[in-house]
Amino acid sequence: MVPRLFFSMLAFLTIIGAVLRIYWLADTQPTGDEFYTIAEAFDYMVRGHYGLEMWHHPKLRDIFVFLAIKFFGTNAEGFRLASIVFGILTIPLTGLVARLLTRSDAAALLASFFMAVDAIHIELSRQAIQEVYMPFFLLLGIYLALRYRDSNNAVLLVFSGVIFGLGLASKWNVAIPLALTLVLLVCQGLKQDGESAFEKSKELLLFFATMVVLPLTVYILTYYPWLLHRGYDLGEWFTTQKIMFAENLVHQGANPEMLQMQDHNPLLWFVRPVGFADFLMNGNEPVVVLGVSNPFVWLLTLPAVGYLMFHVRKHDWRHLFLLALFWCSYLPFVLSRRLTGANTALTITPFAFMAVASVITTLLKEKPHRNYYVTVYIGLVVLIALPLYLLAIGKGYGTILQPILELYRPMHER
């Protein structure tokens, strides 16, 4: 595929994804999470206080929500601006990273398409919480690091480190792709022929500076309101990080009723459709915002990953890196005892989508009617995505989709 066509189609998918994320946004009432998020953004930035809502997570969300409201006002587009922007930009980033890892324009566009129409990603792009920050930052960080690998331009690596730092400041699980990217760079740096040990050690020092020191510093700097307003020092900051870590290991959410309604088992994320719901009232009318995974994409993940693993010897380091990104991001959640909502799957779905897209395009590569098969498959994905989209933007209540919402009604209300 010629680059111009690739980028045109990527831009087209991004526009579709943008429309899906912005449509009816202004009429969507803030969720309970968003009320807390906004209050805490101001508590954090004005007084340096953590709050009830996800206090055990890093604080970049507070900074962005505060700045968005300051500059764009308290309207729905204002307080949700960061999520909308990051959510939309994740679509082309998925394609760009997939292009580098799969060496296939078709796979990259397909992965990008999956992201554009993914109901859970759409739902969370339309809320002022940090769930869509992570896929954006981790994909951009990986992209810049891979571009550095190709161009040897150290500035890209510096930007990658800063971006990974912002990812860490969104949620700690961005540390996994960061670590894997560092391992990739180090392995490839050590393998380079014709360089003296001294030259290699200098490059390793650069990796250490850009991918360890810089992200950690950016992460710590996002706590400046806590130190500035409250008078804490870095020793106390470290103690608080330990407390946050301990809470992360056992956190069960602020609302026990939600535990009954949500999918909290990561083992099921790619085994059956899973959802993430929010409930709110618009006047006297209840509104349920429900993101459900598209089975024609999510349920192909494990077979696709299995296929890539089975044929790993045929592929180069890129697929190995993709597999490592998927498993190393996913397994900690599977093995963890704490409950993890389907919202967290967004840090893994970019790699899942890339794997599915890569395998589909690989399997259809030699087929005579591949365009027909791809069209039928995309048609099926869209067919399911349409009702899921209505659920994701809160248009499902009182419609033919009501039975799906009823699945998420708490037991005591049934």
Next chain:
Amino acid sequence: MKNFALALLIIAGCAASLIVLNHVGNTARVQGRAFALARERFPAYAVKTTGDVYFLWQEQRVHGRIVVHLGRFLHFMEAGHSSGGPPQIATIVADHEHFTIERTSYKDFLWVAFQTNIARGIYTVLPPADFKERFDTTQPQKYIVIHEYGSPRIFTTSLPSVTEPVLLNIDASYFASTDAARLMDELMKSGLKADIVTICLAEDNPDVTDLDRQKARDFITLLSAHADIVNYKPSSRLSKGIK
């Protein structure tokens, strides 16, 4: 060579920014002249009500401090925000951008000190019987740390060891299970440094007995051998509102 220089520049820049950040945190603390209580003569304020302790701290413009509070009660009831009715984003922003608490009382003055950043950490020294009752502990443990969304609250039964100068408040309720001489002895043996020492008669707290208040007055008399006692009256400007 360029990459090597860049790496060193990044490491140095990051180290410098963290040093600056740490410095910013330390310099955000505001304190008066600190006195080593066991070795120096220090000013101490006799305060009538619990709310006045807060006003004194506010008047002295202290900020980002460790509070050591001796007493039977926690004074940590959370006050609601001023707005009522269904939540509106604009109202929430207004409430949280200009955090204001209309008044403080014996129920919440330590919570308010936390919220207004006078305090960044609170040691509450409880009488042993109250400690056991509150924490239902059968263990010999006499030191419990909890965190208010990441900020430390420490409960203990004896004067803590704190390296930096503290805001020391001795509430009359503490004398329910001790006497003036014993507390004076403990205070003189402690290594505490403080810039503001308050002895609060807690006249606004109906749960404090007159006997405890009398013991607190006895303590003030004893303390006058080591400290210059000031009878504190809040200025009307400060007692009108808290920001």
